[in-house]
Amino acid sequence: MKLLNGLEDRGAIMDVINIKDLNKEFKISEKKTFRDYFKIKTNKKTIKSVNSISLKVKKGETVGLIGLNGAGKSTLIKMMTGILAQTSGEIEVLGNNPFEDRIINNRKISTVFGQRCKLRWDVSPMESFFLIKDMYGVSKDDFEDRINYLSSILGLSDFINNPVRTLSLGQRMRAELASAFLYEPEIIFLDEPTIGLDIITKDSIYNFLDSIKNKTTIILTTHDFDDIEKICDRVVVLHKGRIIHDSPTNNISNIYDTKMLEVVFKYNIKSIENKLDFKDYKYYIEGNTIKIDLDKNVNKSELIKEIYLKYEDLVDYVQITKISFKDSLKYFLNEQLVGE
Amino acid sequence: MSHSFKIKARLIRIGFLVNQMYKEAITVKIISNFLFIIMQYYIWKSIYTTNSNINIFSFKEMFSYVIIAQILSNIYPMQVSSKIGSLVKSGDISFTLLNPMSFIKQLFFENIGSSIFKLAILNLPMYILYMIFIGFNLTFVNIVKFLIIFVFSYGFYFIFELVFGILSFYTTSQWGLQSFKYAIITLLSGRIIPVDFYPKILAKIFKFLPFKYMYNAPISIILGKDNQFIQMISMQIINLFLMFIIYKVFYKKTLKRLTIQGG
Numbered sequence: 001m002k003l004l005n006g007l008e009d010r011g012a013i014m015d016v017i018n019i020k021d022l023n024k025e026f027k028i029s030e031k032k033t034f035r036d037y038f039k040i041k042t043n044k045k046t047i048k049s050v051n052s053i054s055l056k057v058k059k060g061e062t063v064g065l066i067g068l069n070g071a072g073k074s075t076l077i078k079m080m081t082g083i084l085a086q087t088s089g090e091i092e093v094l095g096n097n098p099f100e101d102r103i104i105n106n107r108k109i110s111t112v113f114g115q116r117c118k119l120r121w122d123v124s125p126m127e128s129f130f131l132i133k134d135m136y137g138v139s140k141d142d143f144e145d146r147i148n149y150l151s152s153i154l155g156l157s158d159f160i161n162n163p164v165r166t167l168s169l170g171q172r173m174r175a176e177l178a179s180a181f182l183y184e185p186e187i188i189f190l191d192e193p194t195i196g197l198d199i200i201t202k203d204s205i206y207n208f209l210d211s212i213k214n215k216t217t218i219i220l221t222t223h224d225f226d227d228i229e230k231i232c233d234r235v236v237v238l239h240k241g242r243i244i245h246d247s248p249t250n251n252i253s254n255i256y257d258t259k260m261l262e263v264v265f266k267y268n269i270k271s272i273e274n275k276l277d278f279k280d281y282k283y284y285i286e287g288n289t290i291k292i293d294l295d296k297n298v299n300k301s302e303l304i305k306e307i308y309l310k311y312e313d314l315v316d317y318v319q320i321t322k323i324s325f326k327d328s329l330k331y332f333l334n335e336q337l338v339g340e
Numbered sequence: 341m342s343h344s345f346k347i348k349a350r351l352i353r354i355g356f357l358v359n360q361m362y363k364e365a366i367t368v369k370i371i372s373n374f375l376f377i378i379m380q381y382y383i384w385k386s387i388y389t390t391n392s393n394i395n396i397f398s399f400k401e402m403f404s405y406v407i408i409a410q411i412l413s414n415i416y417p418m419q420v421s422s423k424i425g426s427l428v429k430s431g432d433i434s435f436t437l438l439n440p441m442s443f444i445k446q447l448f449f450e451n452i453g454s455s456i457f458k459l460a461i462l463n464l465p466m467y468i469l470y471m472i473f474i475g476f477n478l479t480f481v482n483i484v485k486f487l488i489i490f491v492f493s494y495g496f497y498f499i500f501e502l503v504f505g506i507l508s509f510y511t512t513s514q515w516g517l518q519s520f521k522y523a524i525i526t527l528l529s530g531r532i533i534p535v536d537f538y539p540k541i542l543a544k545i546f547k548f549l550p551f552k553y554m555y556n557a558p559i560s561i562i563l564g565k566d567n568q569f570i571q572m573i574s575m576q577i578i579n580l581f582l583m584f585i586i587y588k589v590f591y592k593k594t595l596k597r598l599t600i601q602g603g
Contacts, residue, residue, distance in 0.1 A: 026601065083434045085599045099599065106440045116435055122358040131354065134347045135440050163361060 016187055016217050017057035017080060022089035024050040024075050024241075049075045051241035052089070059186075060214045064232035064249070065221040068333060071238040073221040077189050080219070081111055094186055107136060110185030112176050114192035117164070124161045125175040129182055136183035143182065150178040153208045170201040177205060187217040194227055206230045225329055237329075239336050252328055261292040261300070263307055264316045272314055294320070347441060348449045355453020359462075370465050373410055377469070380406045380532070396536045401563055404474050408559050409531055411466050412490075414458045416497045416554070417451035421521060424505025425514040434598050448498060455494070478562060485569050486562035492576040493553050499583045506590045509597070530556030550579035 026049055029042040036042060050072045057063055065073045078084035079091060082098035082105055091098060094108050112118075119128040133143045151157050154174040159167055167175065173193065180188055194202050209218065209231050220231060228235055228249065235252055237245035245252075265272065269285050281303075282293040294300060304318055359366065381403060388399045397405060424447075427433040436443035504521050508514050525531050528551040535546045535556045546552055553576050560566035 078434070081438060083437045083599060102437065103440075106438055111435075111438055113435065116432055118435070120354060120358075122361050123354055127354055127357065131347070131350050134343070134350050137343060 014059055015056050016059050016094055017055065017219075018090075018092040019053060019055040019080075020090040022050055022053045022055075022076075022079065022091055023048065023087045024072075024079060024084070025087045048241050050079070050086075053238075053241070053243055055236065055243065055246070057217060057219070060217055062209075062213055062218045062231060062233045063220065064228035064235045065219065065238060066223070066225070066228060066235060066329070067238035070240075072241040073238055074191060075241075076238070077191055077219065077221060081109060081189055082106075107183075108186045110180040110183070110188045112180045112188070112190050112193050114173065114190075114195040117172065118176060119164045119172070119179060121165050122163060124163055125156070125167075125179070126160050128164070128175075128179060132179055132182045138183050146182055147178075150181060150208075153211065154178055154204055170197050173197060174201065174204065177208065181212065185216060187219065190218065190220045190222075192222055193220070194222065194224055202226075237332070239333070244336060245332065252332075259294045260321050261294055261303065262319050262321055263290045263292065264288055264318070265290070265311075265314050266316045267314065275314070276311070288316070351446055351449035352453035352456065355450035355455075356457045357453075358450075359454050359457040366462055369414075369462060373414070373462075373466065374469075377406060377410060377466075396534065397563075397565070400474060400477075401565070402534075404470070404477065404563055405534060405559050407466055407470050407474070408562060409555050411463050412555060412558070413531065414462050414466070415455045416494065417455060417501060420447060420451060420498060420501035421504035421508070422514060422518060423447070424502070425508035425517070428505075428508045429512065429514070437599075444502065451498065479564065482562050482564050486558050489553070489558045489561055489569075489572060489576065492573070492580055493558055496550065496576065496580050496583055497554055499580070499587050503583070503587050503590060506587070506594050509594045524551060525554065528552065529554040530559070534559075550575075550583070553579065 026047045027044045028047055030045050031037050031042060053072075053076065065076065067073055075084065079086055080093055080098055082093070082102035085099045093105060096105050098105055119125055120131070129143075129147065132138075138146075151160060154177060156174060156178055159171050160175070164172060164175070177193065194205060197205070206227075212218075213231070218231070220227065222228060232249050235245070235247060235249050236243055265288050268288060269276070269290065276290070278290065278292065281298065282295070283290050285291075292298075292303070300320070307315060307318060384399065384402050384406065388394060388402070424433070427436065439446065501521075504517055507517055511517055528546055528549055530546075530552055531554070535543050535552050537543075538546060546556075553572070557566065557572055557576075561569065561572070566572070
């Protein structure tokens with residue numbers, strides 16, 4: 001019996017985040033007219049920001065949360081970190097209720113919010129780092145090792161002793177990121193960590209996250225699809241408070257046919273439409289190009305031969321392309337919007 | 341060295357350093373202190389020359405009062421409410437919940453560091469001014485009594501600031517609150533005019549309120565004008581306790597609102 005309990009415990013630890021039917025509603029007061037601003041009792045509207053979400057995250061996973069503005073990403077992160085209480089549903093982070101056991105979880109998790117500054121504004125990042133060291137009880141040796149490592153990989157040495165208010169956005173973000181790893185968090189929440197950063201800074205952040213990947217569980221929200229593709233193993237797409245897609249990152253481009261035959265014509269398709277006949281294929285038109293889906297049933301060489309024979313004087317060239325991660329995600333989100 | 345002591349020392353150090361960073365601001369603050377003292381000096385001088393029957397304070401004592409009030413006002417943690425207020429406005433306040441040590445506790449120790457800086461550096465010209473124009477007219481016993489009273493006053497002031505900071509949750513904007521706070525302090529605490537100068541009924545009411553412990557009570561003690569030391573201390577403990585309860589109730593309510601409605 002004892003052994004079984006032990007196994008169960010270990011099972012619980014494997015899922016570092018366990019969310020079931022989570023809901024979050026906000027009451028928003030509506031102010032439409034000039035008069036509404038003077039009313040004491042305003043019309044309250046309830047908005048469902050997170051709508052029955054279920055999600056499990058295993059230890060060491062790197063999960064990207066994406067979605068359009070207002071999809072509920074930040075609300076979800078706030079609930080997972082315990083600074084926002086859910087309206088209904090269950091949520092468990094590291095085996096604790098994040099809201100009620102926030103104090104316990106605070107020592108085990110770490111957060112970086114791209115638009116907020118956690119470092120002390122008036123003193124140097126180093127001074128804030130020392131404070132974090134003492135607050136999280138990091139030993140002197142560990143601290144020195146980590147500072148050396150972080151400052152070499154994130155290039156902090158140039159500005160580590162300058163007041164935070166004098167740092168540029170990129171420098172500040174790198175320092176923020178370092179501050180999140182001075183202790184050993186079990187989960188790190190990154191809310192748009194690369195917002196407004198240049199490519200070089202982004203690269204140093206990607207490199208760093210790559211080096212800690214699989215050791216620490218990473219939850220990342222972003223609007224930048226490159227971030228997801230470079231960092232995350234798994235993508236969760238949120239839309240209007242719901243999870244509409246959850247799969248390994250590689251699979252995103254598989255939502256759509258991986259390959260397409262692009263037939264580029266010399267003329268605008270509209271002017272020659274009556275001469276063309278692609279009834280047997282799935283295709284769509286983009287300017288001078290017809291993009292034909294190449295699923296398993298299509299014989300590529302036959303098709304290309306056929307096209308050259310039939311439309312020899314109309315076709316400019318033909319190429320086979322793979323749909324990009326970015327595009328497929330864009331199409332996917334667009335489809336959701338159109339589908340409503 | 342115990343672990344929590346180390347954190348507190350670190351926070352005090354940061355509070356101290358933050359002030360040190362703004363040397364120009366300190367210079368300007370010292371100049372404005374002098375201007376303020378000069379203004380009050382002439383106001384009281386004209387009051388004392390036109391009224392020969394003021395028996396509450398002698399003019400010299402009054403001038404001591406003015407300088408000590410200025411010294412105290414420099415030390416008190418005045419920025420706490422506006423700091424919380426700006427966090428409320430920007431929405432960053434809920435992120436302070438992610439700290440492993442309570443944000444309020446951090447704020448307290450940082451302010452102690454800042455007060456130590458002001459006590460040691462910003463107030464230096466005030467001490468010199470006092471010695472030149474008044475001389476050393478304080479007794480050792482009165483200074484000790486004053487220090488004990490002041491510790492409680494400081495705690496009370498801090499919680500008072502916290503309550504005003506939290507109130508900004510309900511007003512979102514700060515400017516109304518800040519001027520209300522200054523009005524309370526200026527009128528009721530004896531910051532500018534000692535409470536005894538008010539008409540009898542008002543003075544009685546003001547003496548009943550806890551705000552006089554910010555300026556009027558400690559300064560009266562150090563100048564040897566008030567000997568009810570034990571009574572004062574017990575009243576301060578009660579006040580501190582009540583203020584703390586008010587703060588806790590407000591804080592709990594606000595925290596609930598913050599974590600349900602997201603600020």
